[in-house]
Amino acid sequence: MNCRAEVLEVSVEGRQVEEAMLAVLHTVLLHRSTGKFHYKKEGTYSIGTVGTQDVDCDFIDFAYVRVSSEELDRALRKAVGEFKDALRSSGSDGMGQISLEFYQKKKSRWPFSDECIPWELWTIKVNVVNLANEQERQICREKVGEKLCEKIINIVEVMNRHEYLPKMPTQSEVDNVFDTSLKDVQPYLYKISYQITDSLGTSVTTTMRRLIKDTLAL
């Protein structure tokens, strides 16, 4: 099975990195999260309810919708925070990318560890710009807001293609498809990683493990 890959590019100012990344990641996860499954008798399950909330950005003229789950928000913020710090401290010309990968676990027999098979990969390439004065920052606020609107439309377009999605699992398989560790929502299994491109163009890879507790390591 091929992994579907989408790449988005944004140019933002340093202080906008966090909000821009969160906007994109939350929008993707909104579409890739369901309510918690409650399995009943054989073969049937019920699904919990996903709430949503509006988020206003402080540094961008933009607002987005995210899943109402503080755990999920915290996890994303942590990942994006680390990405932002890495961007800042790398001393590079501010180029990097953050990736959100959805995968399925395939159990292998002991002693082999389980495989993680990605089925969708979202990559956001970030270019951090430095602006000289408040004038430009104001323009940047609006421009980045418009750009993010376009990105949201792109994301929705991809989601709408109704391409491959993992089959709904049975109770025993649910942890191979979904992240069941959150108490209020259930996103597909995902992991976030990032790369910073230094000024020489080579990439310094820093891979982060899934932030949500995972029972099995890769």
Place this chain on the structure above:
Amino acid sequence: MLPYAMDTDLSSQDRKDLDKFIKFFALKTVQVIVQARLGEKICTRSSSSPTGSDWFNLAIKDIPEVTHEAKKALAGQLPAVGRSMCVEISLKTSEGDSMELEIWCLEMNEKCDKEIKVSYTVYNRLSLLLKSLLAITRVTPAYRLSRKQGHEYVILYRIYFGEVQLSGLGEGFQTVRVGTVGTPVGTITLSCAYRINLAFMSTRQFERTPPIMGIIIDHFVDRPYPSSSPMHPCNYRAGEDNGAVYPSVEDSQEVCTTSFSTSPPSQCVFTVTKTHFQTPPPVVTDTLKVPVMGLAFSHQPAALGVGSADMGYPVLFAGGLNAAHPHQLLGPGKEGGVPPVPSQPAHGTQADQERMCTPLDGVHYSAATPSSSEDTETVSNSSEGKSGSPHDLLETIFIRKVGAFVNKPINQVTMANLDIPFAMFAPKNVELEDNDPMVNPPDSPETESPLQGSLHSEGSSGSSTGNTHDDFVMIDFKPAFSKDDILPMDLGTFYREFQNPPQLSSLSIDIGAQSMAEDLDSLPEKLAVHEKNVKEFDAFVETLQ
């Protein structure tokens, strides 16, 4: 609880389920769209235990009035080929002008997907489509407009069923597809067509001049004056706050007053600035109808007792314009065709109730300088009609001096002509205009001495009489002497928050409503009282000597 069904044929149960899904999907679609235009941030909670009442496993509140409207529009039918469910979002100003912003269409076409599982796949895809709708409703231009509604305009919705009508969106509207879901009976498509040209005008009695900036004026071409009639015969319901109904046009002024004041906690960042930096009493302030950064709908809570807010202002929308002044007159429409000013007492009693073009406050204008025509217009357009007590002439002139800054007729306004006083303080973001199709920078007159300017404003207002350009630009609010808004609480925020101070009680209608006759009648009593105390007065006078 959604059972995991194994059916693949469209059984009668599936058919029933499908119809139910489509029906509730349509209702939820309407809820999402309308709630996204209420001007508030929406927040619903996730719940891990299914309640069984959350359709599509999404926590979407049901506003009863909205559901009622939607059901009424659907009238028991479902979207089918040629019969689409449409939600029209429009904007209505406090003067009664309105403009369609978006049309959301839920359509069905004939392309069937017979293989798809209704109770599982279709349901989940409908859920996904609703999530996409949640996301997309925040990225169209109307979202930001709706977040700022309250003082000068409101966002309204209308649901209709049948043929999609996109003609009200102006030229060059854009469309965005939210998504599609194939079903065994057809493919459901959800899309949005939205206006990108936000310039509109109200023709009223004014002639039209060709647009300066080439902004297309195609709206309200034939609207009679003074017209505030709804654009469509269907119900207008406020999309704002708790579904308050907006009453008929003639009451719009009153309604706007009250409804705005009870509108949800305003997240309006850009309120119309009709203030200026002197903070005169609101009464007089409002006579300065100036176009503003942000939304160029003038909000005139109090005027010198003159009503007739039906002379709507053309409004131009522009983004990010610089201006040293928060209030620049953009009202060419106001300046044409104004009836001459009759001489009348300064009390606005009669004007209070008249929403149509009313006699103007002659007293005010007896002190007027030659630019009376402009001011006449200004005053006549005040929306609230609350009368103000007579002002002394000096104050009037003083106030009008600010008006003088904004008297520059539109036909002198050009992209390049940013002849702003104190220009060095103005943010230099002229380049924004290049990017903004709706830009039409308001210009402010060149006077150095304000007082001087008012006395010599005939040049501007005089010529402005003939200027009937009707474009208005909505521009960002950038207060005078303020550098860019960086800090949370800065001059701009201060202006916005405090620009509509409550009416002074001494200037309230009640007091102003007293006629001269009553004043005279009460004089003998007052004299009698004073005569009784004449000894005290004498003693007092002696102490002063």
